[in-house]
Amino acid sequence: MNLPTLPPYLGHQPPRRRIVRDIAGLLLVSTGTVGLLGALYVTVPLAALALAGVILTVGGIGVLSIRPPLHPAIRLIGGFGALAVGSWIFVGIAVYLTPWTLLFGLLLALGVFLSGEEA
Structure with missing residues (x-):
């Protein structure tokens, strides 16, 4: 062995x-x-919030993509919780800047998602 x-x-x-x-x-x-x-x-408060949003979003995705999957409570709190809070920070910053930022940011995210899919 x-x-x-x-x-x-x-x-x-x-x-x-x-x-x-x-x-x-x-x-x-x-x-x-x-x-x-x-x-x-x-x-710079907005830059710090944006960086916190990036860290939370990437951390949430990282927790959710660990193989083998973690305990469901850790995935729920750590993964989905961090992903949701990070996403809401981005939405809040976008709405604060201007609602058009939110629209074009969503279009950008949708475009990246669609172009990254494998057929």
Whole structure:
């Protein structure tokens, strides 16, 4: 029986150390993201909201596309919740700018969807 091989940098660390390192990395990434969004919001609020919408939308799509599928509660809250909040942020920004922005943004999204479909 062949045992799965790990890259050398992961294979030599005890499991607890890897978990602590991963949790510390996630904590630093989340803190940095929230801090940068806060700093950007102080200077340009619409840009910060747009960036938050992008992060939430991409994160929601990422959670939904993980294979094998995650637990249904995680998919519902993490995936669909983040996707819905990110989409509503985009709709709010578009309506704030002008309703025409929403119309042409929807046309753009529909065009990308239709041109990206495989026959």
